[in-house]
Amino acid sequence: MPFDLFEVDKEIPERKKHIYIKDSKDPKEHIPACNTTTVPGCMTERGCAFAGAKGVITGAIKDALHVVHSPVGCTAYAYGTKRYPTTPDMPNGDKFPIDNFNLKYITGTDIRESDVVFGGMDKLKKCILEANKEFPEANAIYTYATCTTGLIGDDIDAVSREVAEEIGKDVIAINAPGFAGPSQSKGHQVANDVLFESLVGTKEPPRTTEYDVNLIGEYNIDGDLWVLREYFDEMGINILSTFSGDCCHDEIGWMHRAKLSLVRCQRSSNYIAKLLKERYDIPYIKVDFFGIRYPTENLKALGEYFGKEEEAEKVIESRMKWIRPELDKLKEKLQGKKVWVFSGGPKNWHLPEPLEEELGMDVVAVSTMFEHEDGYEKIKERVGENTVIIDDPNSLEAEEIIEKYKPDIVLSGVKEKYLAHKMGVPCILIHSYENGPYIGFEGFLNLAKDMYAAIYNPVWKLMEFEQEIEEEISAENHARRRGPS
Numbered sequence: 001m002p003f004d005l006f007e008v009d010k011e012i013p014e015r016k017k018h019i020y021i022k023d024s025k026d027p028k029e030h031i032p033a034c035n036t037t038t039v040p041g042c043m044t045e046r047g048c049a050f051a052g053a054k055g056v057i058t059g060a061i062k063d064a065l066h067v068v069h070s071p072v073g074c075t076a077y078a079y080g081t082k083r084y085p086t087t088p089d090m091p092n093g094d095k096f097p098i099d100n101f102n103l104k105y106i107t108g109t110d111i112r113e114s115d116v117v118f119g120g121m122d123k124l125k126k127c128i129l130e131a132n133k134e135f136p137e138a139n140a141i142y143t144y145a146t147c148t149t150g151l152i153g154d155d156i157d158a159v160s161r162e163v164a165e166e167i168g169k170d171v172i173a174i175n176a177p178g179f180a181g182p183s184q185s186k187g188h189q190v191a192n193d194v195l196f197e198s199l200v201g202t203k204e205p206p207r208t209t210e211y212d213v214n215l216i217g218e219y220n221i222d223g224d225l226w227v228l229r230e231y232f233d234e235m236g237i238n239i240l241s242t243f244s245g246d247c248c249h250d251e252i253g254w255m256h257r258a259k260l261s262l263v264r265c266q267r268s269s270n271y272i273a274k275l276l277k278e279r280y281d282i283p284y285i286k287v288d289f290f291g292i293r294y295p296t297e298n299l300k301a302l303g304e305y306f307g308k309e310e311e312a313e314k315v316i317e318s319r320m321k322w323i324r325p326e327l328d329k330l331k332e333k334l335q336g337k338k339v340w341v342f343s344g345g346p347k348n349w350h351l352p353e354p355l356e357e358e359l360g361m362d363v364v365a366v367s368t369m370f371e372h373e374d375g376y377e378k379i380k381e382r383v384g385e386n387t388v389i390i391d392d393p394n395s396l397e398a399e400e401i402i403e404k405y406k407p408d409i410v411l412s413g414v415k416e417k418y419l420a421h422k423m424g425v426p427c428i429l430i431h432s433y434e435n436g437p438y439i440g441f442e443g444f445l446n447l448a449k450d451m452y453a454a455i456y457n458p459v460w461k462l463m464e465f466e467q468e469i470e471e472e473i474s475a476e477n478h479a480r481r482r483g484p485s
């Protein structure tokens with residue numbers, strides 16, 4: 001059977017079904033067990049449902065203020081957002097007065113024991129009013145239930161509705177307390193549903209064209225959106241709404257006016273694309289812009305859809321004529337290097353083929369925090385034979401992956417970065433990036449440059465030095481134990 005039980009999991013054999021070794025002779029339905037609660041006893045690397053809502057979906061909106069109804073810990077956790085930069089430009093031509101507002105501020109109710117006993121709804125109302133007074137420039141306020149306030153049953157919807165009337169602004173309640181699902185994935189879904197139900201169809205865009213698209217699941221990590229916006233501008237395609245990178249609150253309200261939805265992150269935001277199709281008959285296509293082949297294919301498909309084939313060709317050619325030679329030089333250095341890709345979900349099927357096809361690297365392990373069955377099916381299709389595919393790996397498994405599969409580089413999030421470094425393995429952040437953007441042709445070149453710089457950093461030579469010292473010390477200790485000859 002191609003399922004494997006790691007040494008560190010001897011006491012928790014349930015983990016075996018989450019660890020699959022790719023075997024192409026195996027039936028299609030054999031994939032790792034996924035989207036279930038973490039096996040007790042595992043130190044998971046996952047985030048909670050609340051983190052999925054605020055950290056992924058709503059935290060990228062440039063003009064919204066967030067009020068987290070929680071003990072202060074969740075509020076502090078929610079402050080640590082991904083690198084979601086924003087411009088001050090608003091669709092009506094105004095400028096938002098605070099730069100990167102979404103990255104700078106978070107507010108919370110700081111729930112205490114007495115609030116747990118007597119209820120925290122009054123405190124929430126007071127806090128929203130206070131936050132609104134402090135940041136009058138915010139165009140909307142988003143409130144969040146968390147584990148504590150979800151458990152005591154505070155009705156954040158009622159409070160939000162009441163305050164919205166009082167202040168004359170949207171106050172959107174997001175009910176995704178940490179325990180709402182097995183991982184952050186549940187929070188993505190709740191945020192999609194709430195934003196769709198409360199906002200879409202409530203606003204009209206300042207202008208429309210025949211080439212309006214919703215770019216869904218694009219959060220502008222380290223400027224990804226701006227790369228794609230350049231391509232689309234050059235093709236004459238207008239991004240009417242982004243969900244939700246560098247977008248403003250009102251943009252979500254007019255998503256129903258687009259001609260087509262493009263779904264970039266197909267784990268966190270396919271929900272709203274499906275709702276737009278069901279309710280407003282807006283077709284959607286799933287797109288992939290990582291690497292070289294995928295953006296080429298997807299820009300061509302988009303060109304074909306809108307009758308802009310030539311424009312698509314021009315975008316591709318103008319980038320590839322300078323990117324290809326640089327990429328080829330990097331390929332000489334990266335060829336044969338082993339990689340472990342550990343993402344939240346979809347980057348595990350976006351990245352393996354480009355890394356192998358374009359850079360000659362060898363993807364030896366992939367793992368995700370919250371991918372579902374459809375994502376694992378794609379991963380299985382796109383990785384090479386004998387690649388280990390792991391769902392929700394725990395910290396000890398992470399160490400075993402490094403010891404057993406010996407990657408030359410780990411592509412992961414910040415939690416795993418320092419573990420990899422301590423084990424002497426370079427690591428590049430693919431959740432928040434190092435020197436992004438990483439999307440599109442230029443982005444893939446950035447990723448290749450970062451991997452090259454990380455692998456060939458002279459600091460790793462000091463590991464050999466450390467090993468020599470350790471060997472010397474152990475030889476001395478051995479000699480001391482033997483005593484004088």
Ligand code: SF4
Nearest residue numbers: 048050074146147178
């Ligand atoms: S919502 Fe729950 S799991 Fe999430 S940070 Fe708060 S306490 Fe932790």
